[in-house]
Amino acid sequence: MKSARIYQRVKNAMQSGRARTDNWVLEFEPHTPQRPDPLTGWAGGGETANQVRISFPTLEAAKDYAEREGYAYHVVPAPQRKLKLQAYADNFR
Template identity: 40%
Template sequence: MKKAKIYIPNKNPMQSGLGKTNKWILEFETNNPTENPLMGWESSDDTFTELKLEFSSKELAVEYAKKNKIDAEIIEPRKRKTVKKSYADNFLK
């Protein structure tokens, strides 16, 4: 049985926007990773590891995994902490 994880990707730390963070990703885990002797990279003969599937909701991703007999681990997104600040707070310390 294939193993996969279902998650929402993190926000790009180099950008301030939240683009591409509303899709759920189903990503397969690597089976039997080996080290490439020439370059030292991790490699595998499993082509499923190169596949990332995008879904508009978590329910669709879970349904796809069940339908295709994929053992999926769901990673729930963390809530962002938002601190409301005022410009005047810079001068009150």
């Protein structure tokens, strides 16, 4: 039985807006550890399911999909957003 992780995307450091942060993502957990390639040294494996990420508009839709397809899943809670209130004058203190 495949296991999956469901989480909500967070804003990365290069993003100024919050585009696509309200979507929920289902991605599969790896079953075998990654091993280094003998030629290049890059980490990799034979599992192609690690490359699959499915996006859903709601958490319920992601859960319904995982249950319908028979995947064991766990939900990673979204981190709390912290507002950093700062004035322009704070740059000159």
